[in-house]
Every structure is written in C-alpha cells, then in structure tokens.
Amino acid sequence: MDRMLYTAMSGAKHSMDQQSVVSNNLANVTTTGFRAQFDAVRSVPIQGEARLDSRTHAVTTTPGSDFSQGPLEQTGRALDVAMQGDAWLAVQAEDGSETYTRRGDLQIDADGIVLNLGRPVVGDGGPINVPQGAEIFVGADGTLSAIPEGEGPEALVDVGRLKLVTPQEGELTRGEDGLFRAPENEEGEPGVLAADDNARLVSGFLEGSNVSAVDAMVSMIDVARRYDLQMKVISTADENAQRANGILSIQG
Numbered sequence: 001m002d003r004m005l006y007t008a009m010s011g012a013k014h015s016m017d018q019q020s021v022v023s024n025n026l027a028n029v030t031t032t033g034f035r036a037q038f039d040a041v042r043s044v045p046i047q048g049e050a051r052l053d054s055r056t057h058a059v060t061t062t063p064g065s066d067f068s069q070g071p072l073e074q075t076g077r078a079l080d081v082a083m084q085g086d087a088w089l090a091v092q093a094e095d096g097s098e099t100y101t102r103r104g105d106l107q108i109d110a111d112g113i114v115l116n117l118g119r120p121v122v123g124d125g126g127p128i129n130v131p132q133g134a135e136i137f138v139g140a141d142g143t144l145s146a147i148p149e150g151e152g153p154e155a156l157v158d159v160g161r162l163k164l165v166t167p168q169e170g171e172l173t174r175g176e177d178g179l180f181r182a183p184e185n186e187e188g189e190p191g192v193l194a195a196d197d198n199a200r201l202v203s204g205f206l207e208g209s210n211v212s213a214v215d216a217m218v219s220m221i222d223v224a225r226r227y228d229l230q231m232k233v234i235s236t237a238d239e240n241a242q243r244a245n246g247i248l249s250i251q252g
Contacts, residue, residue, distance in 0.1 A: 004237045012230035019223045026216040033103035034209035036066040036216075037174070065174050070102075070210035072202075079106040081138055082207040083164065087199035088172070090122035090163035091179070097190040098122055099179035100165060100172060102207055108136070114144070114160070121162060124195075128160035138162070138203040164199035 021039040028034040072082050081104035083089060088100040107115045112129045114120070120127035123144075130136055133149035142162035147155055171193075172180040182191035 005234060008230045008233035008237065012227055012234070015223055015227040015230060019220065019227070022216055022219045022223060025211045026213065026220065029209050029211045029213045029216065031103075031209050032105055033070070033101060033207050034178075034211060035102065035174070035180075036209070036211045038064050038066065064170070065180075066210055067169075067172075068210050070208040072205045072207055074205050076204050077105075078135075078137055078203060079108070080104060080206045081106065081142075081162075081201045081203050082205040084200045084202060086166050087164045087196065087201065088167060088180070089116065089201075090165060090193075090195075091116045092120040092122055092127065093175075093177065093179055094119070097181070098192050099175065099177075099181050099190075100167070100193070101179055104201070104206055106138075114162075123160040123163060128162070130159045134159075138201070140200050140202065141197070142199070142201060162201075163195050164201065165193040166196040166199050167193055 018039045021037050025036045028036075067086075081089075083102055083104065088102060089104060090098055091101055093099045101116065103116060105116075106121060108130060109115055110132075112132045114123075114128040114130060122128075128144060130144060130146050131148050134146035135149075136159075137145045137147075137156075139145065142164050143158055144160045144162065145156050146159045147153060148157075167182065171182060173183075175181055182193050185191050
C-alpha cells in the first residue's frame with residue numbers, strides 16, 4: 001500500500017512542478033525574445049541507508065530551453081533590433097557580469113546610457129554612451145550612429161557598437177533572472193563569449209516569444225489531468241486501507 005501511495009504522491013508533487021514551467025511559458029507567450037523552457041519527468045531510485053530497492057520517486061527537471069527563433073514583428077522604431085540567425089546581444093547583469101539575451105527593445109536613459117530592460121548594453125569597451133537628444137541609428141552589424149541635436153545628416157558619427165555573440169549549441173544556460181550565461185571559467189566566474197563580427201541584426205523589428213500558445217495550453221491541460229489521476233490513486237489507496245481496517249476489526 002505504501003508503494004502505491006508514495007508513487008502517486010511523488011508523481012502529483014512533480015506534476016505541480018511541471019505545471020509551473022508550463023505556466024511560466026504560457027505567461028511569456030507575448031514577451032519579446034523569450035525562450036521557452038523544456039520540462040521532463042524521470043524516475044529515480046530512493047537514496048539512503050534505509051532505502052528499499054522496490055521504491056522509486058519522480059523528479060521534474062528543466063533540461064534546457066528552446067532556442068528556435070521566434071516570429072519577427074516590424075515596429076519601425078530605430079532602437080528596436082532583432083538578432084538574425086544564432087546571434088545574441090550582450091547585456092550587463094545586476095552583478096556586473098556579462099549575460100546574453102535575444103530581447104532587442106533598447107532604451108536610452110537620462111545620462112545617455114543604452115539600456116536593455118534597465119540593464120546596460122555591452123559595447124566594445126563596456127556600456128555604450130550616446131549624446132543626449134541625438135537621433136540614433138543602428139546598423140546591421142550593431143554599429144550605433146548619431147546625429148547630434150540640431151545638426152543635419154552630414155554630422156552623422158559612430159558612437160559605439162553593440163556586442164553581438166554567436167554561441168555554440170548548448171553553450172548558454174538560463175539564469176534565474178531570465179538572462180543566459182556562458183559556461184564558468186576555471187575560477188568559477190561567469191564566462192565571457194567573444195564578439196562575432198559576422199553576427200547581424202535588423203533594425204526596426206522585434207523578435208517575439210517562441211512559445212506556442214496552443215502547445216502550452218495543451219500541455220497545461222495534460223499536466224492537470226495527470227495530477228487529477230495521481231490524486232485519484234491516492235484516494236483509492238485510502239479507501240482500500242479503510243476497507244482493510246474494517247475487515248480486520250470484525251470480531252469473530
């Protein structure tokens with residue numbers, strides 16, 4: 001009986017964990033540059049000195065992310081960029097480390113710093129600073145050009161270049177903040193990928209989420225039904241135990 005209860009309880013618990021991954025994907029179906037998370041469930045033998053070889057439990061894992069490209073949407077905004085192919089944009093995380101994203105809706109703060117969702121965008125020599133009030137253009141190779149306020153097109157000058165990288169397959173891992181990071185170096189610090197001069201982007205476009213709303217909804221329904229099935233097994237096991245206790249309590 002305990003084997004039945006433990007298996008159902010373990011499966012129900014991890015169905016809830018799996019549902020959280022599916023729900024997060026569905027919640028980000030309209031998030032710019034979002035990459036869907038995969039989820040998987042596998043059985044693992046119980047560890048410990050008092051373990052029983054016949055007992056196993058379920059474990060939910062997120063083995064990786066879907067790196068397929070999302071749909072492109074034309075915005076016409078000069079500071080909206082969409083990376084082409086496998087290119088990624090380098091941004092500075094809150095701890096100062098270099099991270100990578102496919103989100104391309106750039107902003108400029110009051111100090112002229114180019115930001116990505118409030119995080120400084122990494123250039124050739126660190127964060128990029130542009131003249132305040134200038135009209136900014138982004139080239140296909142990530143070069144930022146500016147026309148100072150009150151000047152004509154002949155005053156166009158380069159003010160920096162976005163760092164674009166092209167990681168190898170499986171090289172990036174997702175962090176808790178939704179940003180992706182390179183493998184750690186020998187000192188255990190976050191790695192830094194080299195800039196790719198051949199990486200390209202397109203200005204005036206944004207890449208949407210690669211989450212399929214239909215697939216996410218189907219997965220959510222599937223996981224919910226699986227959870228209900230596990231709870232029904234637990235209820236059945238409890239009813240069987242009560243009937244067994246009732247039979248054993250009969251006085252002969």
